[in-house]
Amino acid sequence: MTDSENKIILRINSLLIGYRKGKEVRPLLHPLNICAERGELIAVIGANGTGKSTLLKTIAGLLPPLGGEILIDGRNLKEYTRGEIATKSGFVSTEQVKVDSMKVTDLIELGRYPYTSWTGRLKEKDYEMINCAVEKTGLKNMAQRFINELSDGERQKAMIARLIAQDTDIMIMDEPTAFLDIRHRYEIIHLLRTLSAEKNKTILFSTHDLPVVINECDRVWLIAGQNVFDGAPEDIVLKGLLDKLFSDEDVVFNPYDANFGYKKEFRKEINIYGNGFEKHWTEKAFNRAGFRCVSNKTDNEVTVAQDSEGLFWIYCDKNTRSLKLRSVYDLLKWINTLQLK
Amino acid sequence: MFALDIILGSVTIRISDVLKTIFGNAYTEYSSIIIKFRIPKAITALLAGIALSVSGLQMQTIFRNPMAGPYVLGISAGASLGVAFVILGFSEYFSPYSIKTFGNWALAAASWLGAGIVMIIMMYISLKVKDILAVLILGIMLSGGISSIVSIMQYFSNETMLKSYVIWTMGSLGNLSSAQLKVMAASIIAGILLTLISLKMLNVLLLGETYAESLGLNLKTARILVFTATCLLTGTVTAFCGPIGFIGIAVPHIARIIFRTSDHYLLVPSVILLGGIIMLFSDIVSQLPGTGKILPVNAVTSLVGIPVVIWVVLRARKYSSAL
Numbered sequence: 213m214t215d216s217e218n219k220i221i222l223r224i225n226s227l228l229i230g231y232r233k234g235k236e237v238r239p240l241l242h243p244l245n246i247c248a249e250r251g252e253l254i255a256v257i258g259a260n261g262t263g264k265s266t267l268l269k270t271i272a273g274l275l276p277p278l279g280g281e282i283l284i285d286g287r288n289l290k291e292y293t294r295g296e297i298a299t300k301s302g303f304v305s306t307e308q309v310k311v312d313s314m315k316v317t318d319l320i321e322l323g324r325y326p327y328t329s330w331t332g333r334l335k336e337k338d339y340e341m342i343n344c345a346v347e348k349t350g351l352k353n354m355a356q357r358f359i360n361e362l363s364d365g366e367r368q369k370a371m372i373a374r375l376i377a378q379d380t381d382i383m384i385m386d387e388p389t390a391f392l393d394i395r396h397r398y399e400i401i402h403l404l405r406t407l408s409a410e411k412n413k414t415i416l417f418s419t420h421d422l423p424v425v426i427n428e429c430d431r432v433w434l435i436a437g438q439n440v441f442d443g444a445p446e447d448i449v450l451k452g453l454l455d456k457l458f459s460d461e462d463v464v465f466n467p468y469d470a471n472f473g474y475k476k477e478f479r480k481e482i483n484i485y486g487n488g489f490e491k492h493w494t495e496k497a498f499n500r501a502g503f504r505c506v507s508n509k510t511d512n513e514v515t516v517a518q519d520s521e522g523l524f525w526i527y528c529d530k531n532t533r534s535l536k537l538r539s540v541y542d543l544l545k546w547i548n549t550l551q552l553k
Numbered sequence: 554m555f556a557l558d559i560i561l562g563s564v565t566i567r568i569s570d571v572l573k574t575i576f577g578n579a580y581t582e583y584s585s586i587i588i589k590f591r592i593p594k595a596i597t598a599l600l601a602g603i604a605l606s607v608s609g610l611q612m613q614t615i616f617r618n619p620m621a622g623p624y625v626l627g628i629s630a631g632a633s634l635g636v637a638f639v640i641l642g643f644s645e646y647f648s649p650y651s652i653k654t655f656g657n658w659a660l661a662a663a664s665w666l667g668a669g670i671v672m673i674i675m676m677y678i679s680l681k682v683k684d685i686l687a688v689l690i691l692g693i694m695l696s697g698g699i700s701s702i703v704s705i706m707q708y709f710s711n712e713t714m715l716k717s718y719v720i721w722t723m724g725s726l727g728n729l730s731s732a733q734l735k736v737m738a739a740s741i742i743a744g745i746l747l748t749l750i751s752l753k754m755l756n757v758l759l760l761g762e763t764y765a766e767s768l769g770l771n772l773k774t775a776r777i778l779v780f781t782a783t784c785l786l787t788g789t790v791t792a793f794c795g796p797i798g799f800i801g802i803a804v805p806h807i808a809r810i811i812f813r814t815s816d817h818y819l820l821v822p823s824v825i826l827l828g829g830i831i832m833l834f835s836d837i838v839s840q841l842p843g844t845g846k847i848l849p850v851n852a853v854t855s856l857v858g859i860p861v862v863i864w865v866v867l868r869a870r871k872y873s874s875a876l
Contacts, residue, residue, distance in 0.1 A: 309761065
């Protein structure tokens with residue numbers, strides 16, 4: 213069965229990416245073999261400078277590969293003309309586009325570029341796609357505004373709307389959520405999720421936003437060292453691959469809260485008594501203060517509980533016992549005065 | 554405006570006389586002024602205004618720089634270096650007669666070549682230097698460098714050649730023979746046609762080359778088309794009218810302010826219209842109607858264009874990297 217018959221839209225065979233400097237070839241990664249299916253939302257993660265952008269641009273046909281082949285719909289990318297590539301895969305870069313006097317609709321209309329004749333006239337089908345893009349991105353009441361007047365998040369949505377109007381099977385985006393506040397970040401991820409699910413688009417995007425990757429993506433391509441690891445986000449976590457993300461050994465992945473932290477040295481131990489939520493956050497505070505939280509008996513203990521006035525914390529060890537402290541902040545301050553070793 | 558330009562001039566002619574000359578066969582004492590001088594001059598102004606404005610618009614798009622224009626980026630200077638080579642360097646090999654027949658095309662071609670070389674240099678610079686104002690300053694430096702080469706050439710050339718060159722640099726719309734006018738019109742029409750073919754490409758180039766390519770633009774074709782068009786337009790005007798400043802940079806901005814669009818299908822026609830009008834207006838003002846004195850047209854276009862440029866610089870600061 214060939215790729216065009218099954219679900220695989222993108223297949224990469226021993227691809228070498230990187231730059232050529234004169235006669236010298238500088239590949240960024242080991243030869244890459246990977247593929248992507250229709251409708252998959254794939255996150256590309258990796259530290260800065262590992263080649264995320266280069267990989268995405270090479271797949272988008274904007275950089276020549278140093279070796280190997282990229283098959284889209286079973287056909288080598290080299291055999292496509294520029295115009296044909298533009299109907300198969302589209303690209304949103306990290307570059308901020310600011311054009312004087314350009315309206316949001318003008319920008320979105322440019323997405324129809326591969327489909328119009330040299331006169332650039334839009335047909336009914338083009339307007340359909342443009343309206344669909346406007347609707348999906350929720351830009352309806354901003355359609356007539358100038359892109360220079362938009363916020364970063366709104367402009368990013370407009371860029372994605374342009375890509376939706378381009379109507380390609382593969383959508384490639386380089387850090388679409390960079391520089392955005394949390395609300396816009398989630399809106400955009402939700403949008404990508406919807407597009408892959410409803411319109412069966414294969415979306416390939418790079419990001420540093422790990423919680424988003426773990427909660428929303430079907431698949432992760434993790435670049436570490438010169439290798440690319442492929443799998444569901446959970447596979448990546450369970451195999452402990454996220455620790456490899458940074459060569460720096462002091463930054464480690466915490467599999468419980470799905471985020472990275474600076475590796476800490478715990479010199480003291482503490483046992484915290486309490487329930488679920490309150491206990492969890494109290495432990496967090498003590499981790500920060502350099503305590504390892506243990507559940508066996510130790511000298512130092514903290515109890516978190518609730519009375520009629522709200523939460524309180526009590527600290528005790530062999531010699532001392534604190535009063536009811538009403539906040540984590542006060543608790544840590546009080547413990548600092550003990551000069552524990 | 555075209556009519557006004559014919560009517561108004563340093564010699565006061567009554568409107569009735571103008572109409573008589575054009576529509577009647579009556580010969581008045583002013584007929585030869587109108588037919589041999591005013592009409593060709595008005596046509597020249599129109600063509601020059603259109604050509605400079607359209608090439609300015611294309612440069613602003615392809616460089617993605619609101620400060621781009623044939624004059625400020627040194628393209629006009631490059632063209633004038635080409636002209637200087639022909640007038641100062643080679644005219645001793647031509648008899649005055651041969652200059653008249655063959656010289657016009659040589660002049661134009663040298664000018665295109667000069668414009669093209671500077672255009673390539675500026676494209677290279679703008680790839681390396683992303684800052685809009687830095688590119689502008691480098692353009693002005695390049696202009697200055699070229700001007701000094703030209704003045705060195707002037708120093709070593711003889712008096713008659715020098716005189717014809719100095720007159721040329723004053724920027725004049727009125728000294729064209731009908732043969733020159735034909736060459737100019739043909740080249741500019743060719744340049745405009747090339748622009749019309751590349752309208753769609755110009756629109757997508759607004760997003761920058763990466764996006765343009767991802768949307769299926771063949772970058773090489775687009776560059777060659779736009780490049781040829783701008784060299785033709787700028788080079789031709791510079792060859793026959795001398796360096797005329799600030800029309801190319803200012804008119805596209807005026808068009809954007811009035812029509813509030815970035816779409817080249819609308820911008821190019823409006824720039825053609827406005828460029829023609831503004832150049833004719835500058836020409837009328839430079840004639841100082843009724844006074845019998847004539848200003849260099851370059852002075853007038855600078856006065857029209859510079860306020861627009863200042864306005865754009867101040868606004869570009871606000872948008873940090875806005876086009």
